Amino acid sequence: MRKPLYMEVAEEIKRRISEGIYKPQEKLTSEPVLAEELGVSRGTLREALTSLENEGIISRKHGKGSFVNKNPDKVLAGIERLDNLVSTIRQAGHVAQDKVLNIDEISIEPKIAEMLEVEPGTKGYVIESLRFSDDVPVIYCYDVLPGGLIDNKDLLKARYRCESLTDFFDNHTKYHPQKFVATANALLPPKRVEELLNVASTQPMIYLEGVMYDDNDTPINYGYQYYRGDKYQFKLVRSR
Amino acid sequence: MRKPLYMEVAEEIKRRISEGIYKPQEKLTSEPVLAEELGVSRGTLREALTSLENEGIISRKHGKGSFVNKNPDKVLAGIERLDNLVSTIRQAGHVAQDKVLNIDEISIEPKIAEMLEVEPGTKGYVIESLRFSDDVPVIYCYDVLPGGLIDNKDLLKARYRCESLTDFFDNHTKYHPQKFVATANALLPPKRVEELLNVASTQPMIYLEGVMYDDNDTPINYGYQYYRGDKYQFKLVRSR
DNA sequence: TAGTGGTCTAGACCACCAT
DNA sequence: TGGTGGTCTAGACCACTAG
Numbered sequence: 287m288r289k290p291l292y293m294e295v296a297e298e299i300k301r302r303i304s305e306g307i308y309k310p311q312e313k314l315t316s317e318p319v320l321a322e323e324l325g326v327s328r329g330t331l332r333e334a335l336t337s338l339e340n341e342g343i344i345s346r347k348h349g350k351g352s353f354v355n356k357n358p359d360k361v362l363a364g365i366e367r368l369d370n371l372v373s374t375i376r377q378a379g380h381v382a383q384d385k386v387l388n389i390d391e392i393s394i395e396p397k398i399a400e401m402l403e404v405e406p407g408t409k410g411y412v413i414e415s416l417r418f419s420d421d422v423p424v425i426y427c428y429d430v431l432p433g434g435l436i437d438n439k440d441l442l443k444a445r446y447r448c449e450s451l452t453d454f455f456d457n458h459t460k461y462h463p464q465k466f467v468a469t470a471n472a473l474l475p476p477k478r479v480e481e482l483l484n485v486a487s488t489q490p491m492i493y494l495e496g497v498m499y500d501d502n503d504t505p506i507n508y509g510y511q512y513y514r515g516d517k518y519q520f521k522l523v524r525s526r
Numbered sequence: 527m528r529k530p531l532y533m534e535v536a537e538e539i540k541r542r543i544s545e546g547i548y549k550p551q552e553k554l555t556s557e558p559v560l561a562e563e564l565g566v567s568r569g570t571l572r573e574a575l576t577s578l579e580n581e582g583i584i585s586r587k588h589g590k591g592s593f594v595n596k597n598p599d600k601v602l603a604g605i606e607r608l609d610n611l612v613s614t615i616r617q618a619g620h621v622a623q624d625k626v627l628n629i630d631e632i633s634i635e636p637k638i639a640e641m642l643e644v645e646p647g648t649k650g651y652v653i654e655s656l657r658f659s660d661d662v663p664v665i666y667c668y669d670v671l672p673g674g675l676i677d678n679k680d681l682l683k684a685r686y687r688c689e690s691l692t693d694f695f696d697n698h699t700k701y702h703p704q705k706f707v708a709t710a711n712a713l714l715p716p717k718r719v720e721e722l723l724n725v726a727s728t729q730p731m732i733y734l735e736g737v738m739y740d741d742n743d744t745p746i747n748y749g750y751q752y753y754r755g756d757k758y759q760f761k762l763v764r765s766r
Numbered sequence: 767t768a769g770t771g772g773t774c775t776a777g778a779c780c781a782c783c784a785t
Numbered sequence: 786t787g788g789t790g791g792t793c794t795a796g797a798c799c800a801c802t803a804g
Contacts (some may be wrong), residue, residue, distance in 0.1 A: 503595055
């Protein structure tokens with residue numbers, strides 16, 4: 287079984303929506319009937335519907351039915367998604383590029399060491415990088431990796447050939463980034479960021495700072511990013 | 527059946543975690559065994575585990591088991607949650623206050639009318655309000671309501687006695703806010719915001735702008751907010 | 767009352783992981 | 786290989802909404 291059945295079912299329903307067989311605001315065929323029609327059990331159909339609901343494509347109303355949302359496309363891909371920045375820029379229809387500025391060995395300062403759950407003064411690496419959209423630098427990234435994660439310093443050179451730190455972790459280490467727990471803020475750029483991104487010192491920036499965890503809850507890097515507020519926007523759905 | 531069984535099961539597991547029967551990083555009893563032990567079907571147990579996973583309390587690893595996460599408490603309550611701003615400030619340990627500046631009748635301009643799905647020029651109401659933290663104004667809110675939602679203009683006076691527009695909708699109308707679809711940005715304050723929040727014109731602000739929808743996907747208000755970047759921070763979890 | 771989504775069961779087989 | 790979580794089925798009953 288390549289793909290789980292319920293995913294194929296979800297895709298079939300998406301297809302029907304995009305082909306206009308089910309239109310926004312309209313009710314879907316009821317669960318028992320649709321399950322029969324698609325040749326799956328109701329349980330499997332419900333798994334598919336649940337995933338569509340989580341994606342914001344449909345809404346279910348107890349006793350009434352399941353309805354196609356307005357703008358089933360628009361939403362998604364927002365600030366709560368940990369995506370490759372480069373692919374996010376591409377999806378927005380721009381030419382994207384990643385550039386690593388430098389990789390240096392450092393001694394991790396206490397504040398960051400605590401977040402990374404290592405001893406202060408432990409060896410680590412700092413990676414500075416930029417992301418470009420249509421040849422304009424729009425994001426500055428500063429990342430600190432505990433040295434313990436990297437067996438061999440040469441391994442880090444692979445970062446130059448990756449499109450992001452996440453790609454590097456996925457493809458060259460045994461750690462797989464799962465979530466970035468952060469705080470969001472608005473700040474003016476420090477001198478270095480001002481110069482690298484070539485923005486005015488009065489240009490407000492979106493500032494995200496936090497720690498990345500892998501799927502075993504191991505902290506794998508501390509990082510912060512400055513996003514040009516005039517060039518980069520986050521989509522966001524706040525819900526109850 | 528008061529509570530669904532799977533919710534009770536989820537609570538029982540949470541209880542075991544908080545009582546230290548299952549400790550962070552440890553593996554839970556396997557699904558077949560735990561289901562038998564709790565006297566429910568494996569399907570029901572899995573529903574409970576899924577909800578715990580969505581809450582970030584456990585992680586499941588195919589072929590290995592389900593594990594209690596570190597810090598099963600901390601996270602959550604971030605930018606993706608549509609919460610009463612006042613209660614959010616209180617939770618952070620500050621004295622919070624809401625103040626409505628004014629409520630005016632207006633003719634809705636085309637750009638906003640489109641977002642609210644009404645005809646340009648339709649009558650509507652503008653509400654300007656501030657949120658205070660320890661007597662310091664930290665958030666400026668500008669909201670536009672389609673006139674059609676409000677039978678009687680006097681009804682709006684109730685807004686003065688609410689702690690937020692969301693409370694007003696919940697308690698005085700038949701509309702119940704469900705989600706705020708928005709964009710996030712960093713901006714410098716316009717003159718009016720600069721004066722009302724008493725901030726420097728160079729103080730970066732977090733700017734959220736979007737449309738609120740009720741549970742039937744009816745747009746119930748357009749709004750934007752300016753948050754003082756130096757006084758207000760958002761928590762945020764970006765995950766895959 | 768009829769139809770809808772919500773919950774629950776019992777049992778089966780598959781895919782992943784460590785040994 | 787044996788144990789774990791992942792997927793799937795068929796059938797039952799409950800709770801909500803509307804006419």
